[in-house]
Amino acid sequence: MDNRGDVQAATPGEDGSDTPGIASYLMGFGLAIVLTGASFWAADTGLIYGPAVPIALAVLAIAQMGVHLVFFLHITTAPDNTNNILALAFGVLIVTLVVGGSLWIMAHLDHNMMPMDQLMQRQR
Numbered sequence: 211m212d213n214r215g216d217v218q219a220a221t222p223g224e225d226g227s228d229t230p231g232i233a234s235y236l237m238g239f240g241l242a243i244v245l246t247g248a249s250f251w252a253a254d255t256g257l258i259y260g261p262a263v264p265i266a267l268a269v270l271a272i273a274q275m276g277v278h279l280v281f282f283l284h285i286t287t288a289p290d291n292t293n294n295i296l297a298l299a300f301g302v303l304i305v306t307l308v309v310g311g312s313l314w315i316m317a318h319l320d321h322n323m324m325p326m327d328q329l330m331q332r333q334r
Contacts, residue, residue: 230284238281245274 252258252266279285285294 230281234281238277241277241281242274245270245277249274 249267249270252263252270258266279298283294285291285298
């Protein structure tokens with residue numbers, strides 16, 4: 211018992227219930243392989259309407275991220291995973307800010323750049 215009197219402190223995996231088994235990893239691996247194969251199929255098939263292929267690939271990529279988060283990183287909705295979820299959300303925020311800011315800067319640089327024909331005339 212700990213100092214609160216009625217709750218026994220246990221480390222994760224001490225009783226084996228918190229450690230994922232090999233079956234969980236194999237299921238995640240199998241799903242990842244299926245989703246990867248589906249992505250290659252979607253990119254190469256003629257059954258999907260051409261402009262919808264990027265959307266299909268984005269959906270499969272999001273599903274692939276979900277498989278990795280659940281089966282390999284063990285991100286769940288359990289109360290003890292709050293810090294992991296917050297860290298993941300913060301990481302997504304930082305990546306979004308960096309990528310979005312970079313695209314914004316490049317778009318403004320392109321917009322403010324001198325047209326190529328004027329640039330070529332100045333160099334002569």
